[in-house]
Amino acid sequence: MTTLQQWRDHFEALRAYDEAVALLYWDMRTYMPEQSADNRSKSIGFLSTESFRRRTGTAYQTLLEAMGQETLTGVEAVSYAKAKQAYDRDSKIPEAEYQTFITLISEAESVWEKAKDADDWDLFAPYLEKIVAMERKFVEYWGYDNHPYDALLHDYEPGMTVAELDPLFAELRQAIITLLKQLDGKTFPTLDWSADRETQIRLNHEWLQDIGYDFTAGRLDETVHPFQTTINRKDARVTTKYDENDYRNSVFGTMHEAGHATYEQGIAPELDTLGLGEGASMGIHESQSLFFENFIGRNQGFLSARYAGLQRAIPSLTDVPFETFYAAVNEVKPSLIRIEADELTYALHIIIRYELEKRLITGELEVKDLPAEWNRLYKEYLGVDVPTNAKGVLQDVHWSGGSFGYFPSYALGLVYSAQLNEALRRDVAHVDQLIADGTLAPIKEWLNVNIHQHGKAKTPAELIQAATGQSISVQPLIDYLTAKYTRVVEAL
Amino acid sequence: MTTLQQWRDHFEALRAYDEAVALLYWDMRTYMPEQSADNRSKSIGFLSTESFRRRTGTAYQTLLEAMGQETLTGVEAVSYAKAKQAYDRDSKIPEAEYQTFITLISEAESVWEKAKDADDWDLFAPYLEKIVAMERKFVEYWGYDNHPYDALLHDYEPGMTVAELDPLFAELRQAIITLLKQLDGKTFPTLDWSADRETQIRLNHEWLQDIGYDFTAGRLDETVHPFQTTINRKDARVTTKYDENDYRNSVFGTMHEAGHATYEQGIAPELDTLGLGEGASMGIHESQSLFFENFIGRNQGFLSARYAGLQRAIPSLTDVPFETFYAAVNEVKPSLIRIEADELTYALHIIIRYELEKRLITGELEVKDLPAEWNRLYKEYLGVDVPTNAKGVLQDVHWSGGSFGYFPSYALGLVYSAQLNEALRRDVAHVDQLIADGTLAPIKEWLNVNIHQHGKAKTPAELIQAATGQSISVQPLIDYLTAKYTRVVEAL
DSSP states (O other): OOOOHHHHHHHHHHHHHHHHHHHHHHHHHHHHOOGGHHHHHHHHHHHHHHHEEEEEEEEHHHHHHHHHHOOOOEEEEHHHHHHHHHHHHTOOOOOOOOHHHHHHHHHHHHHHHHHHHHTTTHHHHHEEEEEEHHHHHHHHHHHOOSSSHHHHHHHHHOOOOHHHHHHHHHHHHHHHHHHHHTTOOOOOOOOOOOOOHHHHHHHHHHHHTTTOOOGGGGEEESSSSOOOEETTTTTTEEEEOOOOOHHHHHHHHHHHHHHHHHHHHSOOOOGGGGOOOSOHHHHHHHHHHIIIIIIIIHHHHHHHHHHHHHHHHOOOGGOOHHHHHHHHTTOOOSOOGGGGTTTTTTTHHHHHHHHHHHHHHTTTGGGGGGHHHHHHHIIIIIIIOOOOOTTTTSSSSSGGOOOTTHHHHHHHHHHHHHHHHHHHHHTTTHHHHHHHHOOHHHHHHHHHHTTGGGGTTTTHHHHHHHHSEEEEEEEHHHHHHHHHHHHHOOOO | OOOOHHHHHHHHHHHHHHHHHHHHHHHHTTTOOGGGGHHHHHHHHHHHHHHHHHHHHHHHHHHHHHHHHHHOOOHHHHHHHHHHHHHHHTTTSHHHHHHHHHHHHHHHHHHHHHHHTTTOOOHHHHHHHHHHHHHHHHHHHOSSOOOOOHOOOOOOOOTOOOHHHHHHHHHHHHHHHHHHHHHOOOOOOOOOOOOOHHHHHHHHHHHHTTTOOOGGGGEEEEEOOEEEEEETTTEEEEEEEEOOOHHHHHHHHHHHHHHHHHHHSOOOGGGGGGTOOSSSSSHHHHHHHIIIIIIITTTTHHHHHHHHHHHOGGGTTTTTHHHHHHHTOOOOOOOOOOOGTTTHHHHHHHHHHHHHHHHHHHHHOOOGGHHHHHHIIIIIIIIIOOOOOOTTTSSSSSSTTTTEEEEEEHHHHHHHHHHHHHHHHHTTHHHHHHHHHHHHHHHHHHHHHHHGTTSSOOOHHHHHHHHHOOOOOHHHHHHHHHHHHHHHHHTO
């Protein structure tokens, strides 16, 4: 068997393990009978370990060396380069330290949960101190050219650097704060957001049909903590939950997850056996979900074309004019909790975490000073007073899991989605009309050609450059937000 | 690590693979989006092969040898003995011949499908000749004491022999034919069996709740070809299908599969890591599904207590007296197709196949003479003329898959279920009342203590002897059928 064939077989084997583990997990979160939990966890653990061994064991090392001897071109060369880079990066951390880290974050996650529930910062702080100390060490093992935080960014947004992010985030922050000032004193309409479960289920299915989510290569199911999961390349599933007091989470959350799933459905299947069958980065992935959530789901024409149907389904909307509904859906309200933030202020939450993470990693900021600094930035950027650490520094799970460098992806997703939206409108005629009509094929096709199909065979920067003709820029997002909130304000 | 711990780890690993493959398969047959099929088949194939390697590879051989050196007692000794026996049996077939066989049956199954559709015996016959020739060789490799067919029976009903089966089946056949004669000239009522899908779904859930099927360790879902599958010991799932023209298949089929699932839920979990966490035999497994289907689901008191509910759910029953309904549900009608057979004549279908299989294996009968012999026995035992081979010798899939020795399990299931029913009524008071009331806990407990918990740590003969105080006997089945059809006839 040729080395290349062995290489493909290796990734096909990993794909099979991934499919099994993803399905075991999806089922656990949707349909599994309760008594199944113990055995299920053991099976997931066992198969994940088997898969991990194949990704790291001596057979793989030998194969990697053999591939290094081959003359490779095109996507096969990319496959090898990415695999080699990941392997080299992983092997820089001494195994004993990696084990310590895994144990630490596994403990820290449950301590964080308790600390958040009890609003007890002191309980969590010692764990976070250890985690930050290890992140600092890892950064030195991995190495970096300019800024230690670059080594962490790399895991989630390959090629991204502090030198590039700093000015982008500064510009974005300033623009949002300016827009916020313009909204000052405006009052958004208050609506009744309740809708029964059956109505929400029906709306979700209708909307996903409308936007052309491919139900022959996916599903929509109910769960407690919604997620998107890829069972295999043609089986990208969406989950959602139904809050009868507020249907916004369900309808927009489902659009969001369907964006992730549509990306996954569109990756060229042949990339799977080269280890390239996944999103280019967390930021690019998030750009697709945010594109579906904001640029389709919250599109004025999309909502307006469906408003009569919404009014029939949800009696409390009967006497609400569309303009009032649209303004209410787009309410801006600086708040404490990131995952409840509106479209405009969301990026400020991310920028705060980015700034804190960066300074924690360089040592400019120590864990003990984190709550005070958190509260200061929330006041400065969002104008809100943080009453408790549970609603402040303790609100996110990420740090307890050692995920430093991940947060910027959320804001990068916003930035990319606006760049793609602008480029799409340059290349495809009558985008708003297509969205209103639910004739999304040309839009999906454009996203597929420019983003989806490439999987991670291209870097985020390559994708954005090729799709938009420009490098990363926050201007399209600022223009979009400015135009949108000018329109929203007019209706208030 | 001790050898025993390695032994348990080996089976725990197999359990994890089994869980993954079972769930991948269950999902494929219930919820999987259609485009997922190709990848899914590959993943199932890959993981099954991985699991097969662990069951047969050199690491397992070494472990088996090490276990042979241990001093084992109790269930651990049984575990080793069963594993050693299976290994020895498997290694008697030369690998090349086994490969040829696998390829042959895989081709034969699709040829059989075409042959059945086209009613073309000549298309299938050459494949069946090769399969029978290989079965005859395998039997010689495996060896046997008295009759070559014993070597095949062993796979499905350990310990069962032709010497034991022949008189049992002869007695049963004679009794059924006698009962059939008494029914001659009687006319069963004709009912409208249609019910809408929602009604059937509701009935199924109600009845499974009534009989105490444990939904916290199982589920009920819809599929095309219903089956029961065990994802893990506490996750034994039932599937069914809904024919709006005939609800009998759904309601009694679901009771049947729930019997299999209740058995699986009741096996002691600690047997899983000894390779003993499965049914004692196909016959014992079938006895549990038939017990739930016939002795509970078709129990007069069970149906009578639920008849008012049935009448409310199914308007066509409004004016039908219960006695008429009960007679109609228990209609006896000798027919061509095994899977549509009634409770009384079902065993005759099995006995025909048993006699043909036995003679094919000894060489008393050749494949070319099979259709004529099939038709002769259907006329003799069931009194029906076989119009086409599609409705005759080609109707079952089993022979195309090389499953010789399996059919007797179906009749053994009937025989065992009646023996267990009799013993249960000896040990537990007011069984009919419990069934009518849907208070099945004492019945499930009795089955659990006597059958379920033991998994395959005991042989079928040991289980039946211990539960009933007797060896295998067809008398309880004959008594039950005689009493039942006497009652049914009285109502005609």
